[in-house]
Amino acid sequence: MSEKKLICGNEAMAEAAIIAGLDAYFGYPITPQNEVTAYMSRRMPELDRVFVQCESELAAVNMVYGAVATGKRAMTSSSSPGISLMQEGISYLAGAELPAVIVNVMRGGPGLGNIAPSQADYFQATRGGGHGDYRTIVLAPSSVQELADFMSLAFDLADQYRITVMVLTDGILGQMMEPVILEKKKQRKLPPKNWALTGAKNRKQNIVRSLWLGDGVLEELNRKLQKKYDEIQKKEILCEEYEIENAEIIVVAYGIAARIAKGTVDKAKKEGIKVGLIRPITLWPFPAEQISRAAEKAKAFLTVELSCGQMVEDVRLAVAGKVHVEFYGRSGGGVPSDSEIMKEIKQLAAKR
Amino acid sequence: MQNTNKLYEEIIIAGFGGQGIMLAGKLLAQTAMKSKKEVTYMPSYGAEVRGGTANCMVVITEREIASPLITQPNSLIVMNKASLEKFTPRLKDNGLLIYNSSLIDYEPQVSKTIKVLAIPADQLAIELGNHKSANMVIVGAYLQMRGIISPDTAADCLTQTIAKRHHKMLEVNKKAIYCGAKFAKEQPV
Missing domain, CATH: 3.40.50.920 (Rossmann fold)
Known part of the structure; x- marks a missing residue:
């Protein structure tokens, strides 16, 4: 288990996500992160877990929304133009307080740009590229080992705070190979997902949504979100x-x-x-x-x-x-x- | 090398798509890892098609590697003319140039401080019975010339680097590594 392996960042993060208990992966191909989707397409069915190559990035992020709403661990990965397409979904995930993990292997922009490495999606990732008052936790690895290590951290943070966690990396780290140790990390103590849609037999029904029309209800939700973001700012800074x-x-x-x-x-x-x-x-x-x-x-x-x-x-x-x-x-x-x-x-x- | 007492080897391997450039780089990286060195491997990505240009960068050292990108290599392995023209001007003084003389029919003009090895990699591979092993011939030659890691280690690492479905080619590739090493050993440089 603790043997060093020579693999690229994209495959390291894919395997690390699987080790962290990923139940479902949804993705749409785009360079320079295609190795993630390719790896998942092979490994997830082997493990009898869910892999879907979606018809678009919009579909991918909304399938993640659906999967995490049932309390499962799900993720998608893409690169800059694809992440732009997912912004609506990320805003909805924030509104519904769902724990998703999204990986952005950044490439040159704006527009379709090119496939070379970039860090020009910092604003989009840290300000929330979608609409509304929300934040996502953003993790920035600087080695293939960290790329792997941060996957379990991302899922734990997502589950602990019911928040979307973005792993923000780039074409170099995704493509480069270096020796990596892939091993199961100790999971944080996580709250039960008693809000999840698991079938309402013998309990009150749960509702997952991001539409709140009642008088003052949305403002209340935003206050709650801000309180959560304050707590994250106090406890989760890494540097x-x-x-x-x-x-x-x-x-x-x-x-x-x-x-x-x-x-x-x-x-x-x-x-x-x-x-x-x-x-x-x-x-x-x-x-x-x-x-x-x-x-x-x-x-x-x-x-x-x-x-x-x-x-x-x-x-x-x-x-x-x-x-x-x-x-x-x-x-x-x-x-x-x-x-x-x-x-x-x-x-x-x-x-x- | 700027720091003579410490190993900091920056290698660029270049050629056209289909010559096994990436595989050669991965094998070097795997070999370096097995020899307990720090190593990074960085491919040119996105345009790996047969006939297109392909190159990869391998850094081998004994300390933490800052950048996997190489602007000035101290070792350059080129498999075709286009790569020779493109990368030779970037080669550091006192560096090493190994070129595939099966496809490059002229002597490259380089500074006198640079060690040069011309090796007919394609021809040697054909003689071994597999023309696709030219990449392994040149890896063997490189390891012999630099003397950082033994060609034996590279031969041992083939099983990890070559996909299982191609394992029937292990023997000929092993032979190719040793063939390249032998060729390099016998050349006056």
Whole structure:
């Protein structure tokens, strides 16, 4: 069980979801996450679980809605344009307080864009790309191992809070292979799903819906949701702080960008530059406190993304004007290189 | 390599779709993992069709790998002319270039610091009885030249890398790895 295997991120996450007790997978093919759907189409029937290749992304997300409403663990996966199509369904999942897991293996946008890696769906994922006052928990792995590990976490968080959890990753992590250990994680203590539609024999009927027309009922629901979101913000923030103790420059990056930046931070330190890295692992809830704390001591921040600048807005909100926040990004399939990040770090260091 | 006392091997393998470029990369990665190295394998994806261009990147080291992407490889394995033209300018000084002289009929112009091995991979594979094993010939040659990992380990890893339905091809591929290694050993570089 604990033997290292060489597999790609997409297959690692698929198998990890299965190990985490996935009952049903619904998907529609799109590069660069096709290996998830392909893997599920083979493995799920072997295990006598549900696999459906749907007619569209709309169908996939609504089938997930139906499956999780019965108390089962279900997920879908897609890439940027497909995730855009699912936004209505995600808003409905939020309105009905259903625990779904959705994976976005981001590719270049806007539009059909291209199939190259990207992080340009940060706004969509963290702000809620659908309508209404809602949030989804967003997990951002930065290795194939984390991609696997975060699947059981995603299902547990979804079930604990009756919320949609999005695993936000990119074409590189989905496609790359590295050694991974796939094993069953200890499940959190989870509340019973006594709201689920399991047949109302000998009990009061349950109703799952997102339409609330009664006077003040929807406002009440929104208050309840906000209370839940507050609790998640208090309890569920995950963040890696690397070499930040005496750092004058703090690099903030997530996912694949953080991984590349970490290598650059090591090199810069060897050259005598006082630099550290903060890697948000949950993008929502965002580790604003950790960044705010670091801003008390640091002299400048550098946010690195595979986008034209999205997470940098959250970093600036957290830093709250205490110090300068610089941004470096590449988009449309471009990936910031080690030497490009180094150049930015050196420019900031020279200004000190 | 910038850091001479520490292994940081960045390999690009390139050719056209159908030459088994991805399989060669996966085998190298599997072999590195078996040898307890840190390793990442990154394919060019989405356009893997027979005749199209294909390349993959393999990083082998002894510490945590930052980026699986390689801008400047220190080892380059090219299976056709187009890949030679595209990737050779990116090769680092003191690097290693291995090219398939069955399909590349001229000597590449590279800096004097670069080690070059011309290997008729297709021809050697045909002599072994399976023209598709040219990728394995060149993997064997690479392992022999670099000396990081033994060709024996690669031969052992074939069962994990090659899909079960092709396991009748294990023996010829094993032979191809050793054939490439032998060829490299006998060449003055």
